[in-house]
Amino acid sequence: MTDITSKIKYIGVDDLDIDLFESQYEVPNGMSYNSYVILDEKVAVMDTCDGRKGDEWKKNLKEALAGRTPDYLVVHHMEPDHASLVADMVAEYPEMQVVASDKALKMLPQFFEGIDIDGRSVAVKEGDTLCLGEHTLTFYAAAMIHWPEVIVSYDDVDKVLFSADAFGKFGALSADEDWACEARRYYFNICGKYGAQVKRLLDKLSKLDVNIICPLHGPVLSENLGYYLGLYNTWAAYEVETEGVLVAYASIHGGTKAAAERMAEILRERGAGKVAVTDLCRDDMAEAVEDAFRMGKMVVAAASYDGNVFPPMHDFLHHLQLKGFRSRRVAIIENGSWAPTAGRVMACMLDSMKDIEIVEPMVTIISRMKAEDEPKLQELADALLAE
Numbered sequence: 014m015t016d017i018t019s020k021i022k023y024i025g026v027d028d029l030d031i032d033l034f035e036s037q038y039e040v041p042n043g044m045s046y047n048s049y050v051i052l053d054e055k056v057a058v059m060d061t062c063d064g065r066k067g068d069e070w071k072k073n074l075k076e077a078l079a080g081r082t083p084d085y086l087v088v089h090h091m092e093p094d095h096a097s098l099v100a101d102m103v104a105e106y107p108e109m110q111v112v113a114s115d116k117a118l119k120m121l122p123q124f125f126e127g128i129d130i131d132g133r134s135v136a137v138k139e140g141d142t143l144c145l146g147e148h149t150l151t152f153y154a155a156a157m158i159h160w161p162e163v164i165v166s167y168d169d170v171d172k173v174l175f176s177a178d179a180f181g182k183f184g185a186l187s188a189d190e191d192w193a194c195e196a197r198r199y200y201f202n203i204c205g206k207y208g209a210q211v212k213r214l215l216d217k218l219s220k221l222d223v224n225i226i227c228p229l230h231g232p233v234l235s236e237n238l239g240y241y242l243g244l245y246n247t248w249a250a251y252e253v254e255t256e257g258v259l260v261a262y263a264s265i266h267g268g269t270k271a272a273a274e275r276m277a278e279i280l281r282e283r284g285a286g287k288v289a290v291t292d293l294c295r296d297d298m299a300e301a302v303e304d305a306f307r308m309g310k311m312v313v314a315a316a317s318y319d320g321n322v323f324p325p326m327h328d329f330l331h332h333l334q335l336k337g338f339r340s341r342r343v344a345i346i347e348n349g350s351w352a353p354t355a356g357r358v359m360a361c362m363l364d365s366m367k368d369i370e371i372v373e374p375m376v377t378i379i380s381r382m383k384a385e386d387e388p389k390l391q392e393l394a395d396a397l398l399a400e
């Protein structure tokens with residue numbers, strides 16, 4: 014338990030036992046479920062915790078309360094990694110009121126059958142305030158970052174923003190790691206689709222004087238906030254963050270892999286900037302998605318499979334479709350032994366995304382790369398790098 018300011022305490026919990034966050038994201042350094050308590054004339058608990066760590070969280074809460082009773086539980090986001098203990102809190106503190114958006118209040122019985130908060134709920138919308146004594150919270154709608162019921166709140170005494178999942182990050186607080194790397198992987202995989210909504214929130218924040226950002230995952234941000242806001246502005250606008258190329262391949266027997274690796278070499282020889290190579294069958298899918306958004310250009314290379322494309326590539330492109338991948342140049346390499354189909358399928362999936370420029374000519378490898386394929390790869394690399 015740490016002090017964020019004289020009246021705001023951190024009561025969140027690190028989870029180092031979790032195998033996959035949201036049942037799909039590898040988190041080698043765990044996850045933090047952040048939660049805070051404001052101890053003013055009134056006491057406000059800011060979100061709860063994942064049920065996986067409920068006992069630890071309740072212990073932290075009790076310690077922070079030091080015998081006091083919460084007047085309000087503010088629910089910024091209803092996802093179970095933050096709201097699992099709302100029903101327990103409602104039962105334990107009969108005088109406590111639940112403060113949330115109208116949508117969140119409607120979601121409560123979906124998660125907690127029979128929960129009774131009649132006369133104990135405060136529905137808040139954009140611009141509403143909650144006075145705690147010295148501190149007053151102002152609420153802002155943050156719909157679709159990354160659920161529809163999300164709100165954020167701002168305390169103009171300590172200039173603290175409670176940002177819900179915005180500015181969140183994979184990794185427990187105990188992890189000593191670069192913020193941007195795991196925050197970017199988190200952002201594009203969790204919020205990537207909602208750039209327009211993130212941009213709207215950033216516009217609102219630009220009018221506030223924020224000194225401290227308290228997100229629901231990852232470290233509290235209190236220094237150099239311009240750096241974090243700058244990255245969020247780049248990401249929300251789908252702008253290129255790093256000049257370079259992601260080469261993503263899906264290969265059954267190694268032929269496509271050899272072509273992809275040769276393509277990466279050619280790109281490096283031509284000074285393409287950062288060239289990252291990912292094996293979609295083995296490497297972290299979330300990192301591949303992150304790198305696709307991070308860089309301005311991409312090469313996709315895949316084997317043909319049952320008149321379609323090898324499934325790991327289909328899975329990758331499907332992730333990009335879901336996350337709103339857009340505004341990038343993409344080159345295609347396909348492989349097949351009798352009737353190559355991978356290129357057509359990849360092009361079709363890419364065509365469904367916004368402002369994707371498919372660079373010609375696509376290269377077709379027949380089973381294994383031959384000498385005659387080398388100039389074709391060079392031509393494709395030149396076309397990809399030409400602006």
Ligand SMILES: Cc1cc2nc3c(=O)[nH]c(=O)nc-3n(C[C@H](O)[C@H](O)[C@H](O)COP(=O)(O)O)c2cc1C
Pocket residue numbers: 263264265266267268269270315316317318319320321348349350351352353354379380381
């Ligand atoms: C289950 C399976 C289905 C395949 N389907 C096709 C196909 O529809 N058309 C084709 O040309 N090759 C097909 N292939 C062959 C591979 O695409 C081809 O051998 C390719 O060279 C493999 O590339 P790799 O060495 O990168 O794995 C299939 C292979 C397997 C194992």
